[in-house]
Amino acid sequence: MTDPRSGDGGAPEPAHTPELAERAARRRVAVIGGGVAGLVAAESVAAIGAHATVFEAQERAGGAVQAGEADGLVFDAGAESFAVRGGHVRALIDDLGLGDRVRTPEPGGAWVAGIPGGAAPLPHGGLLGIPANPFAEDVRRVIGWNGTWRAWLDRLLPPLTIGHDRSLGRLVRRRMGARVLDRLVAPVSTGVYSAHPDDIDVDVAAPALNAALTRVGSLSGAVAEITGGAGRAPGAAVQGLDGGMAGLVDALVARIELLGSEVRTATPIERLDRDGERWIVRVVESGEPGEQGEEAADGIPESFDAVILAVDEGTARRLLAPHVPELAAVAAASSPRIEIVTLVLDAPVLDAAPRGSGVLTVPGSHVAKALTHSTAKWAWLRERAGSRHVVRVSFGAQDEDPATAALDDEAAAALALAEASALLGVALPPDRLRGSHRARFVQAQPSAVAGAAERRTAAAAAIGAVPGLAATGAWLSGTGLAQVVPHARAEAERIRHALLWG
Ligand SMILES: Cc1cc2nc3c(=O)[nH]c(=O)nc-3n(C[C@H](O)[C@H](O)[C@H](O)COP(=O)(O)OP(=O)(O)OC[C@H]3O[C@@H](n4cnc5c(N)ncnc54)[C@H](O)[C@@H]3O)c2cc1C
DSSP states (O other), X not given: OOOTTBOSSSOXXXXXXXXXXXXXXXXXXEEEOOBHHHHHHHHHHHTTTOEEEEEOSSSSSBTTSOEEEETTEEXXXXXXXXXXXXXXXXXXXXXXXXXXXXXXXXXXXXXXXXXXXXXXXXXXXXXXXXXXXXXXXHHHHHHHHHHXXXXXXXXXXXXXXXXXXXXXXXXXXXXXXXXXXXXXXXXXXXXXXXXXXXXXXXXXXXXXXXHXXXXXXXXXXXXXXXXXXXXXXXXXXXXXXXXXXXHHHHHHHHHHHHTTOEEEOSOOEEEEEEETTEEXXXXXXXXXXEEEEOBOTTSOBOEESEEEEOSOHHHHHHHHTTTOGGGGGSOOOOOOEEEEEEEEEOOGGGTTOTTTTEEEEOTTSSSSSEEEEHHHHOHHHHHHHTTOEEEEEEEOBTTBOOTTTTSOHHHHHHXXXXXXXXXXXXXXXXXXXXEEEEEEEEOOOOTTBTTHHHHHHHHHHHHXXXXXXXXXXXXXXXXXXXXXXXXXXXXXXXXXXXXXXX
């Protein structure tokens, strides 16, 4: 269990005296949004003995971390892994007693589709898709001889510091040519960040590249130096949980309740009000926004000492507008909409994992953005699926609505099946489909998108200036559990400190 006496990464707090405990027990905190950010923040608040109430709009907590079910099989319908870097998610998992469920994905790598001659394995040893050696057989297979010779020119061009050109797309195009950009880097940046390489800030996506390029003199040489030639990019490793990442959500909810706090699902918050120093949250009652607040038995609206907002950017801005007018001056980010259609298939043709763990696509070459062959990637899921296969097909990209958006569930599953067949290079007739599941998401802007860091810093400063108010979630921390978890802890720590010490 989290030690209530120590802040995460901060200086140790003084001893937990009875007087402090009493003070904490009187404090009430509203956490709006029950995704991982909100749950982690609530658990941190509850750990000092204060009372946290999580208000979650949906029927279940978890947000982008959610379980799906089809043909009696349960799998991750949203996030399916966590980045190992930083160790924050692993520490949380261990703290919740789930350490023995951590699993590493199977070694088969991803493929890239949409290149002449059919799909090919994504080359080993690259960084953000940038190859360390353009003459390597697996690289040449994707970019062809013309692309290889053009990429080799990178070694002859005079060095230039990335400081002059922070756009990943412009940098790669200039040094290694359009084929490396379009066939290797764009599939990775679109698949991983939902953003075109032109919009990715090199210094954020690959902080070590700048210095290495200046030192080594070429982009491919810099990549070779950073990755050690053949390894994967440092920090690129991910792990998952046996049974699915949704197990993390269940454990967080159980911990919050064990600590005497609560998670209220199906409770969308419409408005945030102030009554002197206290906060009042207004719940949407039976679809009629803003009609009345949650009321205690005596008819007085429930009020809170502090509020932690852990919702998406659009909702946060709406709720905060009356309290943080300065936020209006910070530009809003575009948030790509994503749909994931998960298919459960009776298809022995997939037993050999024809495309490894999955497929990334050259943007514009296919309707789907990417595919994960989940039963090839995760042994725990393969064991549960028996002879069946689980394949996730992702739709939607930057500035583009998912192609499935206007389709009903049956049509979306049919489209996903057709795309899966094309991307996996095997026939998958409709009678192979045992079941399907569909989930819709709005993805926060990734940290690596140019200007994101500055926007976040400005938004956080405006929010942090309001007493008793904190905000967290992927729109402020950057997408990915490895960023969301420590940010939520840090924001909760700010509130804990204010509750105890004023
Ligand atoms: C499809 C997909 C796959 C991903 N895969 C991975 C992965 O494999 N590994 C990884 O590390 N990261 C992954 N991510 C990113 C990661 O899942 C997210 O960054 C993280 O889960 C975001 O957590 P959050 O709590 O900030 O937001 P969310 O999970 O979006 O939670 C916000 C919550 O607020 C609730 N809410 C909104 N409005 C209101 C309101 N008015 N009142 C009450 N509640 C409200 C929402 O219902 C939601 O539950 C993925 C994301 C997506 C979308």
